[in-house]
Amino acid sequence: MAVYTDVSAEDLADFLSRYDIGTLLSYKGIAEGVENSNFLLHTSRGYFFLTLYEKRVAAGDLPFFLGLMAHLGQHGITCPQPVLNRAGEALGTLAGRPAAIIDFLEGVWPRRPGAVHCGAVGTALARMHLAGADFPMRRANALSLAGWRPLYAAMAPRADEIQSGLGGLLAAELGFLDSAWPRHLPEGVIHADLFPDNVLFLGDTLSGLIDFYFACNDVLAYDVAICLNAWCFEPDGAFNVTKARAFLNAYGRERALSAAEQDALPVLARGAAIRFLLTRAVDWLNVPPGALVRPKNPLEYLRKLRFHQSVASVRDYGLE
Incomplete structure (x- = not known):
């Protein structure tokens, strides 16, 4: 708890x-x-x-x-x-x-999201991005590219306690992201943590977005990548292209992704996987004494990272 x-x-x-x-x-x-x-x-x-x-x-x-x-x-x-x-x-x-x-908002979060839920989230995320365009306050994303190396440094000495070889794998991926991270993409307010437990539904109807305590200003398509990771993988780690297609198409009907954003999506998804792998790893290794908290398994995001490393283009996410 x-x-x-x-x-x-x-x-x-x-x-x-x-x-x-x-x-x-x-x-x-x-x-x-x-x-x-x-x-x-x-x-x-x-x-x-x-x-x-x-x-x-x-x-x-x-x-x-x-x-x-x-x-x-x-x-x-x-x-x-x-x-x-x-x-x-x-x-x-x-x-x-x-x-x-x-x-208090009525609704429950979907324990087993389907394509209909993913489509609703795509619509809501795009509308949130548009609605946030004129929000006057700004907050930098401390958990984007510049923040990942300090997180890595905090867990690297014990990384192999989680899985043998994890420290070296993360170091190599961070090197890749430093060189490949896309620049000059559209930015705005992002949620940055829109997991299923932060979206409420009444039946198949989305009833609210919650938990904005990671919200910040960053690349809008990075928020899309975070949601691909959060919503479009099955419990066994398999990527569900039907869910991804529903999510991306619904998002695009409200706010079309530019060609540059589409081309950048595989790298952004790798970055999104690294972000949650690192924060989960730090939490996994540093549970506060006496805290009634269930740390989440960082290896879930290692499996997602490996999938994105194999992606050739945005078509692999179901977007034509």
Whole structure:
């Protein structure tokens, strides 16, 4: 369970007294996510989410995240909206951590995504990219090309504890990406973490995008590559071209990928695989003592990386 910071009933009651969300009936920790401490609140006015932002999330970035959600909501994107306290503020402090309350969205994330889910995500991602075009705040992506080598340095001495030879493989791939990473592609606000557990559905209808705490400014097609990795592989590691075709075609109907973006997609997908392989490896090797958290297996992304290394062109992703 992703609860790193315990919250007493007394401290929570004092924090909630600053909000007009009704009387607290119950609260519980949420097992999803690995970055922050999350709680589901049940009050006399309904359900809300409470997030305590842990040390990996810089406090200075929080106005960007919360402001982006408000901006996207105003532009027709269904995503959680920050709840303001009586002073008109979206951000407070609880248990020594920055904290915010956001509203509750109906829906569940798909445990076994199909092509219909992938198509809906493609549409939503493209619309999010378009809606974010005039968002005035900026945040650099600390987990793009320049950030991968520090992550590698943090885990390299123990990389072979995960799998023999992993350290050398990662070093070689980072060298390739340094030389091959595409430049001058369209940029904008990206979600950067749009995994199935960050997309809610009611049946086959997408009901909301959540968890914007990696959102930043970067290459838009890199966000597409992240989603290819997150949505278009089967549990056994096989790439599902039907899902990829549904995702890419739906995205393209809302925002067409340029020829340069299409040509760059295999390299961007390799970079996206490296990004999550590295962060998962660091987490795998450094679980905080006493934290009730389930680290994700980094080797899932090694299998995805190997697939992308074999891709000859964007046609291998089902895009004609």
